[in-house]
Amino acid sequence: MHKERVLPLQGVHNFRDYGGYATSGGGRVKRGLLWRSGQHYEASDEDIAAIAGLRLAHVFDLRSDRERASHPCRRPEPFAAIVHTIPDGSANQAPHVSSARRDAESTRASMRRSYEGIAFRPILVSMVRNMAEQLARGDGASLVNCMAGKDRTGFAVAMVHHALGVHRDDIFEDYLLTNSAGNALDRIEAGQRSIRTIIGDIDPEALRVLMSVEPEYLETAFSAVREKHGSIDAYQAEVLGIDDALRERLRAALVDEV
Numbered sequence: 001m002h003k004e005r006v007l008p009l010q011g012v013h014n015f016r017d018y019g020g021y022a023t024s025g026g027g028r029v030k031r032g033l034l035w036r037s038g039q040h041y042e043a044s045d046e047d048i049a050a051i052a053g054l055r056l057a058h059v060f061d062l063r064s065d066r067e068r069a070s071h072p073c074r075r076p077e078p079f080a081a082i083v084h085t086i087p088d089g090s091a092n093q094a095p096h097v098s099s100a101r102r103d104a105e106s107t108r109a110s111m112r113r114s115y116e117g118i119a120f121r122p123i124l125v126s127m128v129r130n131m132a133e134q135l136a137r138g139d140g141a142s143l144v145n146c147m148a149g150k151d152r153t154g155f156a157v158a159m160v161h162h163a164l165g166v167h168r169d170d171i172f173e174d175y176l177l178t179n180s181a182g183n184a185l186d187r188i189e190a191g192q193r194s195i196r197t198i199i200g201d202i203d204p205e206a207l208r209v210l211m212s213v214e215p216e217y218l219e220t221a222f223s224a225v226r227e228k229h230g231s232i233d234a235y236q237a238e239v240l241g242i243d244d245a246l247r248e249r250l251r252a253a254l255v256d257e258v
Contacts, residue, residue, distance in 0.1 A: 006181045007035075009050060011042035013187040014149035018157050018174050019254070023165035027255040033141045034254065036157055038149035039063065040073035042190060052076035057140035060131045062124060062152040064088040071147070081143075084130060088123050104205040111209065115220040118155050119235065120228075128156045129240050132163065136246055138253035148187075150178040150213050155221060162232055163242050163250050171218075178213045187211060 005016040015037035019029040035054065043051070059081050061068065065088045075083075118124065135142060146152040154175045161171045188211045222232060229235040236242035242250075 005177070007050060007054075008182060009047040010044040011190075012040050012047050012051075013038045013183075013190055014153075014178055014181050016177065016181050018161070021161065021166045021170045021174070023251070023255050024167070025165060026258045027165070027251070028258065029161075029164055029166065030254055030256055034135075034157075034160070035141065035143040036149055036153050037143060037145045038153075038187075038190075039067075039071050039145060039147050040075070041071035042193075043074040048074055048076050051143075052079075054141050054143070056081040056143050058134050058142040059083045060127055060134075060142065060144040060156070061085050062127050062144065062146040062156065064123070067147055073145075084127065084134070086123050086126050086130075103203060104209045107206040107209045108214070111214075111217055112220050114151070115217045116224050118151065118221050119225050119239070121152075124152055124155070125239060128159055129242075131156060132160065132240060132242050132246060132250065135160065136249035136253055148178075148211060150211075151217075154178065154213060154218065158218060158221075159236065159240060159242070160250070163236060163247050164255055165251065172215055175213060175218050176215065 005018070005020070007015040007017070009015050015035065017031055017034065018036050019031045019034045021029050023029060032054075035056070040047070040051075057080075061073065061083060063071075063085075068085065075081075131142075131144060144153050144156050158171050158175060161174065188208060225232055225235040229238055236247075237244075
């Protein structure tokens, strides 16, 4: 199923279906409705045609104003999907960009620190809150993306999965698919091109750390959530607005009951 999830594109990386997982109660998240990816700045014409074929109703672009301006996404023309963004006048960067350090181990430690606060970044909170509301409407297929499709996107997808009743092991499995989805070398090289325009050259080993994910990163985010709110359910209700009623609407729209 791992290979079946990945949409093999040339210039868009980490593009995959995050449906298909079993949920509590015996259901299964629908396939072909929930997509995630990195940015589409280098999308080829063939990529654009493949994305058009998904008939997306919504795109949730989690990047900052600065990121979208420097690396605008190529979209199909015409493009009927609603593209959701939140104005961000700050100098915020992608977590993996702001975590870049001189060597791999320092970079890894910096990534862990970035995940301590990822669940409380105001722009990301606003986008995930809106994403949950829109997904519950059942309008059709959607895509969530950020720069590399792994940190902000990974957290957003984990929140959707949790709300749908996906088991923790599967949440982490989907998160870690970033490391093996598609052509890893091409993905790292694309990341290097994007990062170089922002911070300059970077140590190759540190770059590999930046372009990968590790279980402890997401667990760090979950631990921070539990420390402040007691549970992920409480965090979702109190911060993201995903209460029992919205959770039921999400499951009605996105889960096939068995």
